[in-house]
Amino acid sequence: MLDDALQAEQASRQGFARRLAEFLGSRAGRGLVIAVPYLWLAVFFLLPFVIVFAISLSEAAIARPPFKLLEDLGYGLYQVTVNFGNYLFLLTDSLYAVAYLNSVKIAAISTVIALLIGYPMAYGIARSGPAWRNVLLLLIILPFWTSFLLRVYAWIGILRDNGLINNLLLGLGVIDQPLPLLYNDFSVYIGIVYSYLPFMVLPLYANLERLDPSLLEASADLGCRPWKTFLTVTLPLSLPGIVAGCLLVFIPAVGEFVIPALLGGPDTLMIGRVLWNEFFSNRDWPVASAVAIAMLVLLVVPIMIFQRYQMKQGERA
Amino acid sequence: MRRRSTFLLMAMCFGFAFLYGPILSLIVYSFNESRLVTVWGGFSTKWYGELLRDEQVLEAALLSLQIGVVTATAAVLLGTLAGLLLARFGRFRGRLLFSGMVSAPLVMPEVITGLSLLLLFVSAEELIGWPSGRGMDTITIAHITFCMAYVAVIVQSRLSSLDDSVEEAAMDLGARPAKVFLVITLPIIAPALISGWLLAFTLSLDDLVIASFVSGPGSSTLPMVIFSKVRLGVSPDINALATIIILIVTLFVVIAGVMMSRQEKARARDAQQALQAHD
Numbered sequence: 001m002l003d004d005a006l007q008a009e010q011a012s013r014q015g016f017a018r019r020l021a022e023f024l025g026s027r028a029g030r031g032l033v034i035a036v037p038y039l040w041l042a043v044f045f046l047l048p049f050v051i052v053f054a055i056s057l058s059e060a061a062i063a064r065p066p067f068k069l070l071e072d073l074g075y076g077l078y079q080v081t082v083n084f085g086n087y088l089f090l091l092t093d094s095l096y097a098v099a100y101l102n103s104v105k106i107a108a109i110s111t112v113i114a115l116l117i118g119y120p121m122a123y124g125i126a127r128s129g130p131a132w133r134n135v136l137l138l139l140i141i142l143p144f145w146t147s148f149l150l151r152v153y154a155w156i157g158i159l160r161d162n163g164l165i166n167n168l169l170l171g172l173g174v175i176d177q178p179l180p181l182l183y184n185d186f187s188v189y190i191g192i193v194y195s196y197l198p199f200m201v202l203p204l205y206a207n208l209e210r211l212d213p214s215l216l217e218a219s220a221d222l223g224c225r226p227w228k229t230f231l232t233v234t235l236p237l238s239l240p241g242i243v244a245g246c247l248l249v250f251i252p253a254v255g256e257f258v259i260p261a262l263l264g265g266p267d268t269l270m271i272g273r274v275l276w277n278e279f280f281s282n283r284d285w286p287v288a289s290a291v292a293i294a295m296l297v298l299l300v301v302p303i304m305i306f307q308r309y310q311m312k313q314g315e316r317a
Numbered sequence: 318m319r320r321r322s323t324f325l326l327m328a329m330c331f332g333f334a335f336l337y338g339p340i341l342s343l344i345v346y347s348f349n350e351s352r353l354v355t356v357w358g359g360f361s362t363k364w365y366g367e368l369l370r371d372e373q374v375l376e377a378a379l380l381s382l383q384i385g386v387v388t389a390t391a392a393v394l395l396g397t398l399a400g401l402l403l404a405r406f407g408r409f410r411g412r413l414l415f416s417g418m419v420s421a422p423l424v425m426p427e428v429i430t431g432l433s434l435l436l437l438f439v440s441a442e443e444l445i446g447w448p449s450g451r452g453m454d455t456i457t458i459a460h461i462t463f464c465m466a467y468v469a470v471i472v473q474s475r476l477s478s479l480d481d482s483v484e485e486a487a488m489d490l491g492a493r494p495a496k497v498f499l500v501i502t503l504p505i506i507a508p509a510l511i512s513g514w515l516l517a518f519t520l521s522l523d524d525l526v527i528a529s530f531v532s533g534p535g536s537s538t539l540p541m542v543i544f545s546k547v548r549l550g551v552s553p554d555i556n557a558l559a560t561i562i563i564l565i566v567t568l569f570v571v572i573a574g575v576m577m578s579r580q581e582k583a584r585a586r587d588a589q590q591a592l593q594a595h596d
C-alpha cells in the first residue's frame with residue numbers, strides 16, 4: 001500500500017520532471033532559435049545604420065577615427081554635437097544632386113533593358129520541356145556563381161578601342177575608326193544589364209512557371225490572338241514577378257560601385273562611386289555617412305515594396 | 318504560335334550569348350601568347366605560370382579561401398536558424414522587423430553595408446576595445462551577415478514548399494522538437510543547406526566592396542588584389558585567374574547539381590517502393 005503510493009508518487013514526479021525538462025528544453029530551445037539570428041542581425045545589420053546616422057551628424061576632424069561625435073567638456077562630461085552641415089553640404093554642392101539623379105536614371109534604364117531581355121528568356125525557359133528547363137536554369141545561375149568582378153572586367157577587353165567588337169567591325173570594313181564603346185554611360189548600361197540579368201530572369205521564371213496553361217488555352221479557344229492573350233492574360237498575371245525582378249536589379253544598381261569604376265568614364269557620376277571617393281580619397285567619414293543616409297532615404301520605398309513581396313513569397317510558397 | 322516560338326528561341330539564344338560571350342572571351346584570351354590582350358599571338362600557358370609565381374595573388378587567394386570557408390559555415394548555421402524561424406515559428410514578437418532584416422541585405426547597395434559595418438567596428442573598438450584593428454575577423458563577420466540572409470531565404474523557401482505533416486506526425490508520436498528537427502527536417506532540407514553553403518562561399522569569395530571597407534592593412538582579399546590590378550589596365554594573368562575560378566566553380570556546381578538530382582530521384586524511388594510495399 002505504502003509502496004504503491006511511493007511508486008505512484010515517484011512515477012508522477014518523474015513524469016513531472018520529464019515534462020518540465022521537455023517544457024524548459026523546448027522553451028529554451030525555441031528562445032535560442034529566435035535569439036541567435038535575431039541578435040546577430042540586430043547588432044551587425046541594424047545597429048550600424050544607427051551609427052551611420054549618428055556619424056552623419058558629426059563633424060569631420062583630423063583624428064583617428066576622423067570624426068568628432070562627442071565633445072569632451074572635462075569633468076567627465078560630454079556634449080553630443082549635432083551638426084546638419086554635412087546634409088547642407090550635400091544640398092549646396094550640385095555634384096551630389098547630379099550624382100543621385102544620374103544613378104537613378106542609369107539604374108532605371110538598365111532595369112528596363114534587363115526586363116526586355118530577361119522576360120522572353122524567362123518565358124522561353126518556363127515553356128520548354130522539363131529536361132531542358134533544368135539545364136537552362138542552371139545556365140542562367142552559373143554565371144552568377146563565377147566572379148562578378150572578373151565578368152565585369154571581361155567587358156573591358158570586348159569594348160576597348162582595340163577590343164573584340166571594334167576589331168571585328170574594323171576588319172569587316174563597317175567602320176574606319178574605333179567606336180567609343182568603353183568608359184562612358186553606354187558601357188555602364190551594358191555592365192549593369194549583364195551583371196544583374198540573372199536576378200531579373202529568376203523571379204520572372206518562378207512566376208511564369210506557375211502560370212496555368214489552361215488560362216492561355218481558354219483565351220485562345222475564345223478567339224484571342226496570341227499577342228493579345230499575352231498582353232491581357234500573361235503579362236498582368238506575371239506582374240509580381242516583374243516587380244520583384246525590377247527591384248532586385250534597380251535597388252543595388254543605384255548604389256553600384258564596381259561597374260561605374262571599371263567601365264564608366266570620368267563623367268559617369270554615380271552615387272556609390274561618390275561615396276567611395278568621399279570615404280577612401282577625401283577621408284571625410286561624416287560626409288560619406290550623410291551620402292549613405294541620403295541614399296537610404298531614396299531607396300527606402302523600393303526596399304519596403306521588395307520586403308513585402310519577399311514576405312508574401314515566403315508565406316505563399 | 319509558330320512565329321512566337323521562333324521569337325522566343327531567338328531571344329533565348331541572344332540572352333545566353335550575352336551571358337556567356339564575355340566569359341568565353343576571358344577563357345580564350347587566357348591562352349593568348351601576346352601581352353596585347355586583343356591580338357592573338359598563338360597558344361600559350363605562360364600566364365598561368367606567371368600567376369602561380371605571383372606571391373601577392375596566392376596570399377590573397379589563401380586569405381579569401383579561409384574567409385570563405387568560415388563565412389559559409391557560420392552563414393549556414395545562422396541562416397538555417399533564421400529560415401526556420403521565418404517558416405516554422407508562426408507569429409512571434411518582432412517578426413516583421415526580423416523578416417525585414419533578413420530580406421534587406423539581399424538588395425542593400427554594398428557601399429552602404431560596407432560603410433555602416435566599418436563604422437560599427439570603429440565605434441565598438443573605441444567603446445569596448447573590440448575588435449582591435451581590422452582584418453580577417455572583421456571581413457568574416459561582415460560576410461557572414463550578408464551571406465546568412467541568402468541562406469535564410471533558400472532554407473525558408475525549401476521549408477515552405479515542404480509539407481509539414483511529417484514533422485507534425487513525428488511530434489504527435491512523441492518526438493521532441495529538437496529530435497524532429499535533427500531526424501526529419503534536417504535531412505529534407507540538406508540540399509538547400511548544401512546550395513546555401515556553396516552560395517555563401519562564392520559570395521564571400523567574390524566580394525570586393527564590403528571587404529574593402531572593413532579590411533585593415535595587410536589583409537587584402539583576392540578581389541581587392543584583382544581590382545587594383547584591373548584598374549591599371551587589362552593584364553593577361555587575370556584572364557588565367559578568371560579561367561581557373563570559372564572551371565572550379567563550374568565543376569562544383571555541376572557535381573552538386575548531379576548529386577542533388579540523384580538524391581531527389583533516390584528519394585522519389587524510395588517513396589514509390591514504400592507505397593508499393595504498403596499496397
